[in-house]
Amino acid sequence: MSMDLSNIRNFSIIAHIDHGKSTLADRMLEVTNTVEKRKMKEQFLDSMELERERGITIKMQPARMDYEMGGKKYILNLIDTPGHIDFSYEVSRALRAVEGSILLVDATQGVQAQTLTTLEMAKKIGMVIIPVLSKVDSPLARIDEVKKELSRLVDCDEDDIIEASGKTGEGVEEILKSIIEKIPSPKEILEETDSFRALVFDFKYSTHRGIIVYVRVLDGKVSKNENLIFKAIGEKFNSLEVGIFCPDEKPKEFLGAGEIGYIVTGIKKPGVASVGDTITLSRKPLESLSGYMTPEPVVWASIFPEDSDEFDLLKQSLDRLKLTDSSFSYEEEKSNSLGRGFRCGFLGMLHLEIITERLKREFDLDLVITHPSITYEVEYKNGKKETIYSPSLFPDDGTVARIIEPWANVNIITPSEYMGALMKTFFDHEAEIGDSKDFGNNRISIDILMPLRELMRNFFDEIKSLSSGFASLSYKMNDHRDSDVVRLDILVADEVITAFSRVVSRRRAQEEADKIVEKLYKILPRQMFVMKVQVKAMGRILASKKISAMKKDVTAHMYGGDITRKMKLREKQKKGKKKMKDRGKVNISQDIFLKMMKSE
Structure with a gap:
């Protein structure tokens, strides 16, 4: 010991x-x-x-x-x-x-x-x-x-x-x-001196030493050069160093039961270490500690490099981040408007924000991030079932028999004077009101059930704003329920911009469509031709607006002269604009994407 x-x-x-x-x-x-x-x-x-x-x-x-x-x-x-x-x-x-x-x-x-x-x-x-x-x-x-x-x-x-x-x-x-x-002192669970078992509660990545796991030793002891195994995936490794936190890492001869310290693994591939896993001796493995799970992503967003030449750099950066954070996932995808990128899964909105911020800061990447979405279970009329986590892949209304979405159990603590204003927000976000109890000091604790997609729709910000910042919120995943949602497709110059697609409640489809068209009308730069902005859902156009063409005086260089000459030039310009409109393709800049992704 x-x-x-x-x-x-x-x-x-x-x-x-x-x-x-x-x-x-x-x-x-x-x-x-x-x-x-x-x-x-x-x-x-x-x-x-x-x-x-x-x-x-x-x-x-x-x-x-x-x-x-x-x-x-x-x-x-x-x-x-x-x-x-x-x-x-x-x-x-x-x-x-x-x-x-x-x-x-x-x-x-x-x-x-x-x-x-x-x-x-x-x-x-x-x-x-x-x-x-x-x-x-x-x-x-x-x-x-x-x-x-x-x-x-x-x-x-x-x-x-x-x-x-x-x-x-x-x-x-x-x-x-x-x-x-x-606080009681730690106790060995099995008291087996010739074996070893530890709980991984965190880990980090070092370029030279690979993954370094932070552990609590539950049983036995571990030294340098021991053959160990991650129980969750069966990956074996050799302990290159063990030590304690002072709070900087300080090597030690061995870590004994009850101690908290680190083990250097030398592993340089993602997806091996995970929080909650058990490490034990590979020659004499002990049982895993109960309760281990792989956290499931609840929020999805697509990430694209602004410069398509930086796709490989983005992939390397995501691989590197995965080494230090096993709770986010990603897979390659392709978009007509944005090129190659990755569909990424996160534990929540703050997690998404942190990962994207780290990509920008640590790897100097300029990114385009699409509107976040959640996972839907879709049952088709032909009996087929599918899990959808990208709005652009969401099926057309006519082919679907049933859609199932996740719900969340939300607890809110708020000063009682704000309850009236909050109630309206609860109903706006399709919430079901549950138990409420007096929390003392004129505060109320209230439980509500609501769809996860509604929780993501600025619910935190609205609650904070309406309560002058005094309300606090916590949630956990509840169950899955039937959902009545539709996909909104956003068209610019008759082309669907898949990165703008989103899934919304059917009852709010018209309201959302009007908002989107209005926002794009304000932020899209004018072109040399008339440009249509439309939102389509349920097989019809819900909202539409035309952005007028830029005017260029083609006769400005003519001082006086024949009126018919001026008319010919204007007619030629008109035909040219029609041709541009027919063939017209609008390049949506990163700035426009960023403005669209910000809360309406």
Whole structure:
């Protein structure tokens, strides 16, 4: 064994976005002298530049801290989990790697919906919860109110809730002491000393060392040069190095049961490592830890390079990203208007945004991204069944017998005065109202069921806007139901622009068609010929508008002269424009695509 297991404490921080999680982690690193003050920077554990910029944690970055209490030395292993809905599976697996969690709630905002979802996961696996109130130094802090909320939620006394501030460092020592006193030390499950088993809770990619997996050792121990196997896909590899996080990687002779550390695999191909998988010895494999799953994409979008010559670079970039994020998928596709690109699947809208932002930033790519869509199950009149995840492949209305779409279970916590305005939005988005309960402090928690496509249709933004930013939202996939939707085809100069195609509710088809035509009318540049913009669905044109031709005075160079000469030139121009209109092909620039993809 590496050391006495009673000295180890493994914990995570459960918090909503912007509740001070990363700042609290910074203070912990300082108090335990894990990071020298001169090397300290804000949001130290948020390793991506993108995370520091957005102030959200995307990738889980672990840290091992040494702390002395009562003359005894302890090892505290922190896993800083993502706080966004899209990454809830990563959070659920990270929770399996620890014995306890700090439940961090912003004293200025109170408990948020996503925090409830993660707390439920933690309670299900019997985890010890330490409630902490953050940002208590803020003049906007509602300490007494939020303490009441939190004590009801965790079922504890208000005196048990620690008041803390990541900014001033208040309460940090008390939190560290609570971790040691309340969170149990890890225990080996099988107590087999000659074998090894570990849970993968994250991984990253290194150009020189391949995939580096972040693990919690469950049983036995692992050293350098061991023959190991990923249980999910059966891939074997040799451990090139094992070590711990200080928070930078520090090699170690071996990792023992209860410890959190990393294993360098040397593997340089995508799709091998995945969060939640089990690693064990290939010569004496142990059972996988239960609950492993492959997260299914819920949002799809096509990504094309603006410059068709950069297709290979885009493919290499996606391959590279797949090495660090196994939860998104992609396959090659071809579009008449945009050329070769990829149809990509994501865990949600933020996940899509992060991947596309990383492609642009890390690989310097200019991209065209199509309108996001979801997966539909289609049953045809001839009995055939098909899964459709691209609007351009969605079948014509007349051939379909039945369409099935995913629904989501949504929980919203909002101040009660906004309920009236929110109710209208719920109905606009085809929601079914479920249970509601008083959440204290004039707040209401309400459950609704709604189609996933409606959840994606600016629902988050509308809820935030109508509640002045005070409402919070969390969702999980529910079931599949029959759907009444149609495909909208957008035609410019009589040519279908497949990248603009979208699937909408039949009852909103006309409204959407009018909006699209109006928007294109405003943003499309005029041509030398009259250009038609149309939206077609259900075998007919729903909306149409003509963009008038640019006028060019072909007689401007003639001063005076014969009127018949001028008439001949104008007639020639007219014929030329008709020919251009008949043959006319409009090149849609990337700028137009970007404007169209933005929320209407």
